[in-house]
Amino acid sequence: VNMNLCGLCLLLSVEVCWLTVKVDASWWFMGSLGSRLVCDHVPGLVNRQRQMCRQFPGVMKVIGAGVSDWIQECQHQFRTNRWNCNTTNDHNLFGRLLLRGSREVAFLYSISSAGVVHSVARACSQGSLDSCSCDPGKKGRSRDDRGVFDWGGCSDHVDHAVKFSQMFVDERERRQRDARAAMNLHNNRAGRKAVRRFLSLQCKCHGVSGSCTLRTCWLALSDFRRTGDHLMRKYRRAVHLSINQDSSAGSPTGQRRGQELRRPSKHDLVYLEESPDYCVRDTESGSLGTAGRVCNRTSRGVEGCDVMCCGRGYDTARVRLRSKCECKFHWCCSVLCQDCDHEEDMHFCKGHT
Numbered sequence: 001v002n003m004n005l006c007g008l009c010l011l012l013s014v015e016v017c018w019l020t021v022k023v024d025a026s027w028w029f030m031g032s033l034g035s036r037l038v039c040d041h042v043p044g045l046v047n048r049q050r051q052m053c054r055q056f057p058g059v060m061k062v063i064g065a066g067v068s069d070w071i072q073e074c075q076h077q078f079r080t081n082r083w084n085c086n087t088t089n090d091h092n093l094f095g096r097l098l099l100r101g102s103r104e105v106a107f108l109y110s111i112s113s114a115g116v117v118h119s120v121a122r123a124c125s126q127g128s129l130d131s132c133s134c135d136p137g138k139k140g141r142s143r144d145d146r147g148v149f150d151w152g153g154c155s156d157h158v159d160h161a162v163k164f165s166q167m168f169v170d171e172r173e174r175r176q177r178d179a180r181a182a183m184n185l186h187n188n189r190a191g192r193k194a195v196r197r198f199l200s201l202q203c204k205c206h207g208v209s210g211s212c213t214l215r216t217c218w219l220a221l222s223d224f225r226r227t228g229d230h231l232m233r234k235y236r237r238a239v240h241l242s243i244n245q246d247s248s249a250g251s252p253t254g255q256r257r258g259q260e261l262r263r264p265s266k267h268d269l270v271y272l273e274e275s276p277d278y279c280v281r282d283t284e285s286g287s288l289g290t291a292g293r294v295c296n297r298t299s300r301g302v303e304g305c306d307v308m309c310c311g312r313g314y315d316t317a318r319v320r321l322r323s324k325c326e327c328k329f330h331w332c333c334s335v336l337c338q339d340c341d342h343e344e345d346m347h348f349c350k351g352h353t
């Protein structure tokens, strides 16, 4: 979708709009502090976030510990891409990458806000926080397509976690009225929606000889991998909102050929600017480059050496790998394996000369 700034702000429900970007630090930095987390020492918290940090120290520990989980998930999803979600030492973990409203940045905002929901909801139902517990709304009777059931067990308190994520994560952007803040808020929300999508009803059967005439059920979050997979699909189909800053007229201008004209839904990721190619190390754009990355010689995809190494070529090295082998089943019940070494050729992108 191509439009001017006003059109974009209307679309993303922001009243007044301009373009300013400043992301020198972010709450993401909490992830690198571990147990040393002291609210006054986290650069990048805005006032209200700092207040919440002091008010809910337990939740902050959970959010801080959760940072490495969603970063790991991001690195898993991008393991074969040129940009591989590696962090830097900057106070926002990704350096100047965040200055550009790219597709990768859209993914980062969505998975970070999803990560907060996931880790807070989990901590609530595990009873490790004073401020929340299992979802108190899930009590009494209810019904699903298999009939009536009783709420029992502990339902993950996702509503609470979503509210907390909204209050905390969105705080920095909520006060800004610019296109980039609108982009971030939209992607934060898409991330929270992605977690909700994979809530599922888990049930236990009761009744005579397992007849399942009585069921107790609870709502449970799925593995975070499913949220990661889902957001990765959304990343691939992310909607480009291109801002045409010189034109004051609101008419959408030329859509690029082959690009579908699509209005983003609340579940879509949106981005404002095209990505750098991430081929070479460039601190200005936050690109780490692909020198030294492993690539696949025979693949034609993004992990293939042609694409990954950006035409610079690759070096091949014979490396020794260890894996489990000759596994035997022993009665009862264990599986014992040997460690086997084998050698394999691996290919690594050359640096640029």
Ligand SMILES: *[C@@H]1O[C@H](CO)[C@@H](O)[C@H](O)[C@H]1NC(C)=O
Pocket: 086, 288, 289, 290, 291, 292, 293
């Ligand atoms: C990414 O991080 C890993 C582990 O910290 C490091 O070995 C690798 O060189 C980094 N990759 C790039 C492209 O900087």
Ligand SMILES: *[C@@H]1O[C@H](CO)[C@@H](O)[C@H](O)[C@H]1NC(C)=O
Pocket: 296, 297, 298, 299, 300
């Ligand atoms: C490399 O790519 C080929 C073709 O896509 C695939 O069959 C093979 O398993 C890949 N090798 C590795 C080590 O991933």
